[in-house]
Amino acid sequence: MQISKKFYFFVSMLLIFTLVMVGCGSSTIDEGVEGVEDVGSIEGAEASESSEGLEIIATVSIIADIATNIVGDRGNITYLVPIGEEPEEYEPTPSDFQRVSDADVLFANGLNFEGWLEQLLANISDIELVHVTDGAPTIKLVGQDLDDPHLWLDVKLIIDYYVENILNTVIRLDPEGEDIYRENADTYISKLQELEDWIVSEVSTIPEEGKVIIISENAFKYFADAYGFETDGIWELNAHEEGTPQQISRIVELVKDKNVPALFVETTVSRRYMEMIENETGVPIVGELYTDAIGKDGSGADSYIKMMQHNVETIVSGLK
Ligand SMILES: [Zn+2]
Numbered sequence: 001m002q003i004s005k006k007f008y009f010f011v012s013m014l015l016i017f018t019l020v021m022v023g024c025g026s027s028t029i030d031e032g033v034e035g036v037e038d039v040g041s042i043e044g045a046e047a048s049e050s051s052e053g054l055e056i057i058a059t060v061s062i063i064a065d066i067a068t069n070i071v072g073d074r075g076n077i078t079y080l081v082p083i084g085e086e087p088e089e090y091e092p093t094p095s096d097f098q099r100v101s102d103a104d105v106l107f108a109n110g111l112n113f114e115g116w117l118e119q120l121l122a123n124i125s126d127i128e129l130v131h132v133t134d135g136a137p138t139i140k141l142v143g144q145d146l147d148d149p150h151l152w153l154d155v156k157l158i159i160d161y162y163v164e165n166i167l168n169t170v171i172r173l174d175p176e177g178e179d180i181y182r183e184n185a186d187t188y189i190s191k192l193q194e195l196e197d198w199i200v201s202e203v204s205t206i207p208e209e210g211k212v213i214i215i216s217e218n219a220f221k222y223f224a225d226a227y228g229f230e231t232d233g234i235w236e237l238n239a240h241e242e243g244t245p246q247q248i249s250r251i252v253e254l255v256k257d258k259n260v261p262a263l264f265v266e267t268t269v270s271r272r273y274m275e276m277i278e279n280e281t282g283v284p285i286v287g288e289l290y291t292d293a294i295g296k297d298g299s300g301a302d303s304y305i306k307m308m309q310h311n312v313e314t315i316v317s318g319l320k
Pocket of ligand 1: 150
C-alpha cells in the first residue's frame, strides 16, 4: 500500500515535470525556442493565468460553489471531494495530487475539516493554499480543544469571511479582474443577505421549545448559534464517527428529556445510527439535511444557497 502510493506520487511528479516543461515550451513559442532554458515554471503559470484565467481548486463542493459565484467565467473552478463522499473521511487520489499541483490556488475550509490535506500537500512545494475561514470566530467541538469546522451553516459567516477571503485572493492573483470580481461578489452578497433574512423569518415560525436539532454529526453549532436553536449529535466529527452504545443512549435520554419532536440525518452519513434512536424513542426521522456537501445536479440543493433553503424548509416543517 505504502509502496504503491509512493510509486504513484513518483509517477505524478514525473508527469508534472514533463507538463511544466511542455507548458514552458509552448508559452515561449512567440519569443523563440532559445528562451526555453531560462523560463521557469512561475512564468509559465503567469502566462496561463492571463490568457485562460485562474485555475482554482477547492477541497469541497460548497467552497467551489461560493468561488464560482465570485469568479464567474473568469477562471476554472473544480473541487476534490466528489459529492456524495464524506469530506472528513476522504482519501485523496493520485489524480488529486496532479490537479492541485496544476492549480493557481487551493481553497480549503481548514479548522479540522480536511484532515487529509496535509499529507496531500506534503509533496507539493509551491501551492497557494488559502483557508476561507481565516479570521472568523469559532466554536469548539464539545469536550475537545479543537475548533468545529462547520462555519458555513451560518450565512453571515459566508458573507463576512468565505466571500471576503476568496475575493481578496482572486484579486491578489489576478488584479486585472478586480472590477469583475467585486461586481460578482456584490451580486452574490445581496443574494446571501436575502437568504439570511428569509432564514430568520422562517425559523421564527417554529415554537421556541421546538427549536432543537438532533443529528448524527454535531455539525449545527454555528447554525444553532446564529438562528436560536439548541443542537446536539451522536458524535462530534464524521472523521471520528463511532456511534457507540454510550453515544446512542446519551442521545436517546436527551430526546426523551427534552421532548424533542423530530430527528434529522445527513445526506453524506449512514442513517443506521439515527434509526436506532428513532426505534428507541419513537421520535421520527423527518428529513435529510445537507451539512458537508451541496446536492447533486437535479437534487434541488445543487448550490450553497439551495442547500441552505432545503435545510431550513426541512427543519421548519419537521419542528413546527
Ligand atoms: Zn461535517
